[in-house]
Amino acid sequence: MRFLVTGSAGFIGFHLSKRLIADGHLVVGFDGMTSYYDVRLKQKRHAMLEATNGFRAHIGMLEDTEALARAVADCEPDIIIHLAAQAGVRYSLENPRAYVDANLVGTFNVLEAAREAKVKHLLLASTSSVYGGNEKMPFAETDPADSPMTLYAATKKAGEAMSHSYAHLWHIPTTCFRFFTVYGPWGRPDMALFKFAAAIEKDEPIDVYGEGQMQRDFTYIDDLIESIVRLTDCVPETGKPVAVEGGADSLSPVAPWRVVNVGGGQPSGLLPFIETLETHLGKKAVRNMMPMQKGDVRETHASPALLQALTGYVPHTSVDQGVKAFTDWFRTSYPVT
Secondary structure, eight states, X not given: OEEEEETTTSHHHHHHHHHHHHTTOEXXXXXXXXXXXXXXXXXXXXXXXXXXXXXXXXEOOTTOHHHHHHHXXXXXXXXXXXXXXXXXXXXXXXXXXXXXXXXIIHHHHHHHXXXXXXXXXXXXXXXXXXXXXXXXXXXOTTSOOOOOSSHHHHHHHHHHHHHXXXXXXXXXXXXXXXXXXXXXXXXXXXXXXXXXXHHHHTTOOEXXXXXXXXXXXXXXXXXXXXXXXXXXXXXXXXXXXXXXXXXXXXXXXXXXXXEEEESOSOOEEHHHHHHHHHHHXXXXXXXXXXXOOTTOOSBOOBOOHHHHHHHSXXXXXXXXXXXXXXXXXXXXXXXXX
């Protein structure tokens, strides 16, 4: 099949493109190569993909409709997987306009491209941050998500709503997935694991927010990619919900659209996570205990019941296994040259 993957030089987009190519598909990648973090890392990821016979890269911003149209014309996609976004909860406090441009205008352009290309399935990345101030745990897709705590979360929730309208109006089968704290090799340097490892290796203190009392439903990258690949075959059909043990399908009553959590449902405390990193680096961290940051939530906890019902799969890699894989990569392959 032919896939258009936006954000193909990003952490998740790189791993997904690599897997799709290995499965025998053609992938056309679209990425803006922004300077939000080290561009060399993005360039290296793309270079690795371009070394295969199943990948072609297009460089451009989502807001550039002509550049996006060229990528779509080159691909003639059966499936579009939209991963590109301005990421980062904290950066949204510093540069909110970047989130409006990429996550609202950019997503609108992808929706228009999907409509014109008449794709068989459109899949869009959302985030666990849309659950915001929800206190009911675990988070289920059918729970209200009306209390975003950052502009980042608000733009991702808006993207879900926009895609629902397009699914209804133009009959575009659409799946939105809500990611839960993804980590692993080739990850983003702005994420906590990466920042902790870099500081520990330099014998610099790490900032531990929330006094270390936060919990996250960490998802290892290989588990995330397996989930996405399986979801590509789970094309929503209006009026055909699946049975979900202990829960309900999020399938829309008026559109071929659903939203799916991608998380294992096994949250870990931040302090045990740091201790696991210390074990695999063989060094203790100097911890600078800090209060909660503006916009942060104390806990995320996914219900994986719908993902299980749709795909027969639930992320299962332990934090110990995942952190070891990251530290092995970090010590042998970073920084990239």
